[in-house]
Amino acid sequence: xxxxxxxxxxxxxxxxxxxxxxxAQWLKGHGLEYALTxxxxxxxxxxxxxxxxxxxxxxxxxxxxxxxxxxxxDH
Numbered sequence: 757x758x759x760x761x762x763x764x765x766x767x768x769x770x771x772x773x774x775x776x777x778x779x780a781q782w783l784k785g786h787g788l789e790y791a792l793t794x795x796x797x798x799x800x801x802x803x804x805x806x807x808x809x810x811x812x813x814x815x816x817x818x819x820x821x822x823x824x825x826x827x828x829x830d831h
Contacts, residue, residue: 766807774799
């Protein structure tokens with residue numbers, strides 16, 4: 757998988773985390789600006805950790821059925 761795949765994966769994970777974290781902060785009663793800021797910060801951190809771990813695992817040949825980022829095993 758090339759860099760474009762991982763960049764797309766990063767933004768996909770970051771956008772999902774951003775929405776969930778922002779919504780959770782807003783529902784907890786924080787202001788919208790605070791909720792969006794926390795969503796952006798923690799979304800980027802979460803996506804960085806997730807993508808870094810998946811790149812490491814992918815290079816080691818670890819299959820992830822949920823992520824679908826490695827070829828299916830021929831069994």
